[in-house]
Amino acid sequence: MDSRRVLIFRTVARAGSISAGARELGWTQPAVSQHLRALEREVGGPLLVRGAGGVDLTEAGRRLLAHADAVAAHLEAAAAELDDLAQLRSGSARMASFPSGSAVIVPTALAALAVAAPEIEVSLVEAEPPEAAALVRSGAVDLALVFGYQEDRAEEALVAAPLAEDPIRLVLPADVAAVPRRLAELEDRPWVAGCERCRGHLVACAARAGFVPRIRHVTDDYVVVQALVARGLAVAVLPETALTAFRHPGVRTEELPELGSRRIDVLHRRGIERVPAVAALLAALQVAGPVAGPVAGPVAVGAERSGSGSA
Structure with missing residues (x-):
């Protein structure tokens, strides 16, 4: 052929x-x-x-x-x-990220990279995990910061570099009288749910607790989610990254083991991590990474400038 x-x-x-x-x-x-x-x-x-x-x-x-x-x-x-070797420059890297990752992890990584390797140009687009994975597969971006739950299917034909575990928290109005200790105690409450992947996790957790959540509101915006909860219009679950990016003064959060966590990974095509600029960005993300702690050991920013990749 x-x-x-x-x-x-x-x-x-x-x-x-x-x-x-x-x-x-x-x-x-x-x-x-x-x-x-x-x-x-x-x-x-x-x-x-x-x-x-x-x-x-x-x-x-x-x-x-x-x-x-x-x-x-x-x-x-x-x-x-080859261009990097011929021109003696580090080039550019393109990435995609989900919104709370863009707010919490990406700025820290890019700021560190700007100090360690100011000649690298990084461009960012925002995309939810399914769209971000499609951008990686098509070659539109080099790296994608994505999240997934245990219910989600792994992306085939892409490398997933583990970055962090992101705990899921129950979000309640700040003045709530009784704090639930089990998810089943919220069976009769209306819910506000997020993107399709997050909504699926909520439904799966509720099913394991023995009920179907009454999802009254649907929004991808974690600011809107908290505003609705603060007004007593619903309850919700949000990952720690979203609560780090923005915390409404009218909400409180609780830990429920039933909610688990989501995994944050960096997706890339096999081999692209050998490109020095991409390797340096990947290393910066791994250092910037986690809210709750990395799943993989830290990698020094700029360690891959010589061309050796990290996975």
């Missing part, structure tokens, strides 16, 4: 049409079409279904695209390493 044709196919698949892919490549549309037909002959079947609105991937096309993304990621890592 011609690797160049595989990358041409990837460009067309990601662009959504042969004409758009040709423009991105700087080629003519007939030349791109010729390479695609040759690739389809090599694999023994159609990869794209061509239509007026663009192209759709066949099952074979979807499977090949996953491999093509991996090839592109490896080539990108190789190019970045």
Whole structure:
């Protein structure tokens, strides 16, 4: 299989049409079409279904695209390493993070990195874990700070570097009279729940306690969650990172062992951690990391500047 044709196919698949892919490549549309037909002959079947609105991937096309993304990621890592050696500079790194991680962990990491390696440019986008993982897989970002609960499925084909355990707290109005000692005591209370992943954890914890929570409000904003709780409109659970990022004076928090914790990881494609700028950012995140304590030993910021990676 011609690797160049595989990358041409990837460009067309990601662009959504042969004409758009040709423009991105700087080629003519007939030349791109010729390479695609040759690739389809090599694999023994159609990869794209061509239509007026663009192209759709066949099952074979979807499977090949996953491999093509991996090839592109490896080539990108190789190019970045070689460029760093040739130009004697550390380059740039791109990352994604969930909101409370962006508020608590990321600023500390970036501030330390700015002192240790001021020549490294880091860009940040905010994304919840499923979207952040997709950005890593596609190569749009190098690293993603994500969280997950025991109920969540691991991300396949990505490396997860453990960063921290983030305890989950019960959030109640500050003037609550009776403090519950078991989750089941809140069966009759309305709840405010967060993103789909956090909401799933709440439902799973409640199920183990023998009830289904009455979720009245849904918001991803931990400031709004606490404002609703402070007014006595609902109760909630929030991770320690969210409560560190913002703490409403009208709420109190309680520890309930039933709520457990969530795990904070840094996701990346295999091999990208060998790029010095990415390795330095990963090390800075591992140092900045945890609210409750790291799950992996600390790594000195800048330790990977020579090119050796950390996982």
